[in-house]
Amino acid sequence: MSSAEAARSARGRGGERLLTISILAALLAALLPVVRVIDPGWWLIGALLLAAMILAAGYTARRYRLPAVAVTLIEAAVWAVFMTLVFLRDTALLWVIPTLDTFRAVPLLVESAMEEITVGAAPLEPTVPLAFMVVGAMGLLTIVVDHVVVTARMPLLASVGIVAVSLIPAIAAPSDVDVIGFVFLAITILFLIRSETRSREKPLEREAERTAGVPATALGIGAIAIVVAVVATPVLPQPGARAGSGLGPGPGIDATLQLGDDLRRPQDAEVLRLRTDAPSVPYLRATTLSRFEGGVWSPDRAQTISLDADRAFGAVDAEDDIRVTDYSAKVDIINLDSPWAPVPYPAIDIDGLSAGLWGAVPYNHTVASTNSSTQGQSYEVAYAPARPSLEQVRAASAVGSQVRDETTELPTDIPPVIGELALQMTAEATTDYDRLTALQRWFRGGEFKYSLDAPVEEGFDGSGAEAVARFLDVREGYCVHFASAFALMARTLHMPSRIVVGYLPGTPTTQSIDGQPVFSVYSSQLHAWPEVYFEGIGWIPFEPTSGLGVPTTFSSEAALPGQTIDPDAATPQSSATPTAPGDQAQIDLEEQRQNAAGGASRNGLDPLPILGVVAAVIVLLSLPFLIRELRRRQQDAAARGGDAAAAWQSVQEAAIDVGIPAPASESPRAFARRLVEQHGAPASEMNTVVLAIERASYSRAGNRSQWMGDAAADAASSVRVALLASVPPSRRILALLAPRSLIIRPGSVYAGSAPVRAR
Known part of the structure; x- marks a missing residue:
């Protein structure tokens, strides 16, 4: 196998690995609402462990290019061995081989679990029958989702199933909306869809898409949808439950003194x-x-x-x-x-x-x-x-x-x-x-x-x-x-x-x-x-x-x-x-x-709630800066590892933060020339970053340019500092506290167009 083929194979495995991780995250988001119905305990760890084992088995089987049917059978075998070992080992041979007594015990456990769910009140105590049902259902759901996403390549269908499963606890035990759980579920669903799409892309397509800003646009749309759902939904008028409305019965009165x-x-x-x-x-x-x-x-x-x-x-x-x-x-x-x-x-x-x-x-x-x-x-x-x-x-x-x-x-x-x-x-x-x-x-x-x-x-x-x-x-x-x-x-x-x-x-x-x-x-x-x-x-x-x-x-x-x-x-x-x-x-x-009517008077004002609100506002306002700084450090680390595209993207995002357009129609040299001539970027450092991205773009090794060492990373950092220094203090503070590059990606339609040069 040539070095290029090995690199492509490694990138393919990386895409499949990321997809497997995204499936596990989405399943975790679907499982967390169950905690409102059943007290958290060892069943939660068991469900996550079983899901991780099934996904790991499927990932390993696919690496050896086994047929899809064989992959599903291997995952089912992992599920059966785990469930037998944990819940039914007393009826099995060598603790893992099911017997007739094992199969007879399963309906009894399911019947006991259903009885506890029917007559119990949330949150239920995590008994063995309930744990058997939840952990087993989680394992079966993992097998189905893995097959639908990885084999059938239908992440949207799998996402619908995951969302439906996450709604079951809310239907069984209605409660106030869990905003954090909803946001986490939405993020994991978007991550799953993006990971599946990325696993099918070729490396050059990924690079072109990243330059064009498509992922950023999709991320922005997803973020806006989540924010609108969280902020707007609570203020919408809530339907009142009335007879014949189809909303189902409301709370009742138990006259048996239960x-x-x-x-x-x-x-x-x-x-x-x-x-x-x-x-x-x-x-x-x-x-x-x-x-x-x-x-x-x-x-x-x-x-x-x-x-x-x-x-x-x-x-x-x-x-x-x-x-x-x-x-x-x-x-x-x-x-x-x-x-x-x-x-x-x-x-x-x-x-x-x-x-x-x-x-x-x-x-x-x-x-x-x-x-x-x-x-x-x-x-x-x-x-x-x-x-x-x-x-x-x-x-x-x-x-x-x-x-x-x-x-x-x-x-x-x-x-x-x-x-x-x-x-x-x-x-x-x-x-x-x-x-x-x-x-x-x-x-x-x-x-x-x-x-x-x-x-x-x-x-x-x-x-x-x-x-x-x-x-x-x-x-x-x-x-x-x-x-x-x-x-x-x-x-x-x-x-x-x-x-x-x-x-x-x-x-x-x-x-x-x-x-x-x-x-x-x-x-x-x-x-x-x-x-x-x-x-x-x-x-x-x-x-x-x-x-x-x-x-x-x-x-x-x-x-x-x-x-x-x-x-x-x-x-x-x-x-x-x-x-x-x-x-x-x-x-x-x-x-x-x-x-x-609010006519009762108060003797004093408790400062703790006000301080809490102030602290929350400060934390909220500092989030964009912290996220941008984390991203800059990641780009710097990647650039020092030889990723020239990371150094170049760092320069582009620094320009967007201070209000400088970074269009896709402008070549790296033209963009660098404009930064030097119009915005005070240092020419030597700018030339180093341009040289690194050009070598990476036209070399067979991809965007890795190990021979540049730390030069590209240091040059990109110097350019970023110079661009910040070239703008007024008010603009500089705004670039740090509210960086535009978090929502506007280089090369996207929102990044602006290059100014027309006078002839």
């Missing part, structure tokens, strides 16, 4: 908007759970009555001496797919529901449908909450005679610790209300902590009696644990109790309609709280969950409006937040209006 799965999901989507004429924003209930059997709470299965029927919601339980006030609330569903329509308590009328058969449940004043969904609904609810005084609620008994037996039933095997703690925490209380507020204070005190993760890690993610006992021991959990423990402890004290599933009042927005502030409710505000029945008053909600809202309290008859009285305090105290179920514990809505 709320932890919903609360731990990564997406925090807006589910509805609410406004009311009441002085406080109400909780919205979906359904109630009264029956506790088999260690779990079951949703009430009461018969619904048509909304058109008289007194569909039944009567309000409060007696005549209890103050009852009528209010209305407007609910606009944004993205909620549920058969229960969230309503305030107690609802007495509803108007606006459509698209289905809707009915009311008089027992718990809820609204449900058997054949429709809340998606896209907008309705107005009238409700009439009872507002007893502190003296009235203390005088009332929580042992009601008009409630169902299921609200007082307890399993025979309930752990004794639940009743023992209930008696211990209420030993000093003399009334039923005081006993419940004592429990409420205990749960909301410093001994308990709100946590979405601890229950899962400790293995008591449930609402049964055993889970409640475990929660009372660990004292970490979320609303389900607090509500279940409170309700069961109330029953051990012979008080009727149930659990309500619904939503917290939400957060204020800056919007106001008819003088009523609009509150936005998100999926993360899905909530569960207990209720206890008081004779003559009805069901009273309590808030035992630590860190959410304020405890339920009632005002004394002597209290001033807007104040509540703590039973253990000597003076009235003012409520602080609107998120307690208790009526008088809510703050005045006017304060919420001021907060929603």
Whole structure:
């Protein structure tokens, strides 16, 4: 083989090697979104290692000019050996040779993985079945992409497949857009397409293309597309999910008290908007759970009555001496797919529901449908909450005679610790209300902590009696644990109790309609709280969950409006937040209006965010200089290695940075003469660079001119310094901080044209 043929062969291998690296980078970009669905672990390393091994095997096989079928078979063999050795070696011969037991184990692993994906909540724990599925799928994807890109030479088709795979985690567990991940994926796709194109080019074609600036133009278009996608997409109007829109169902309501799965999901989507004429924003209930059997709470299965029927919601339980006030609330569903329509308590009328058969449940004043969904609904609810005084609620008994037996039933095997703690925490209380507020204070005190993760890690993610006992021991959990423990402890004290599933009042927005502030409710505000029945008053909600809202309290008859009285305090105290179920514990809505409009004042200004923004701006502004300096150093290193084209390109880019045209129509000598005569470039150094590029262009060895030594690199550096010195300081600073050569390539249409010389 001649030296020229050897050089061409080496360049071909270099192109194939670069293409292999680009495929691995694109596959890595497609794999990274999976980290949002499955906790990162050894499976990530295994997937990357398997992909690298398959690509290396394919690259090696092609070097020996094996047929495409043989290459694919070799890659498949690597995949099979790796998967058997890592996951199924106990069933294989010599740890790598599959047997019948190996093939029988595969469906079991896949079935286990699919079950974990179906019933689990993101991010999933990286178990062996999940790792088997992800790593195996990554290996198969690598084989397919390698065949499509390298053998079939269809990089665009492979790119579409890679992008589609990267979208699967976002569809499975929707979340905010990962801008960094998107940009990385886009860059790797462009790198893959460019590498495949370059691997098919001849050396002279590459040189001509580089001179003409085609890669720079393509790079500029790709960069602009990425920037437009990142900057413009977030400001576009987002489609609202409505029934029949084809966008799929939105978040739902799990009435089986598996709320932890919903609360731990990564997406925090807006589910509805609410406004009311009441002085406080109400909780919205979906359904109630009264029956506790088999260690779990079951949703009430009461018969619904048509909304058109008289007194569909039944009567309000409060007696005549209890103050009852009528209010209305407007609910606009944004993205909620549920058969229960969230309503305030107690609802007495509803108007606006459509698209289905809707009915009311008089027992718990809820609204449900058997054949429709809340998606896209907008309705107005009238409700009439009872507002007893502190003296009235203390005088009332929580042992009601008009409630169902299921609200007082307890399993025979309930752990004794639940009743023992209930008696211990209420030993000093003399009334039923005081006993419940004592429990409420205990749960909301410093001994308990709100946590979405601890229950899962400790293995008591449930609402049964055993889970409640475990929660009372660990004292970490979320609303389900607090509500279940409170309700069961109330029953051990012979008080009727149930659990309500619904939503917290939400957060204020800056919007106001008819003088009523609009509150936005998100999926993360899905909530569960207990209720206890008081004779003559009805069901009273309590808030035992630590860190959410304020405890339920009632005002004394002597209290001033807007104040509540703590039973253990000597003076009235003012409520602080609107998120307690208790009526008088809510703050005045006017304060919420001021907060929603930005009327709250600030005592001081935190300088850290401002310093962070300033530092980010400085880093962003310095990026062009750093990138240009890195490129200049690479060109200098290449020139010292004998690459005359790198030295010549360094001079051309230096000229573009200071605003000097570098057209493709001008020969190196003409361009050099213009730099010397018009822009003060040193003639001797300029002549050295021209001599180097001419020797490289017309020699058989290509653009390597080893005999020039460091002369071409030193000469190019001197010319660059001279060109910078020839322009005014303002232009020199601009050339350093915002070099035009990063986006304008020598010889491109954007590099300008040579000035016409006067004859």
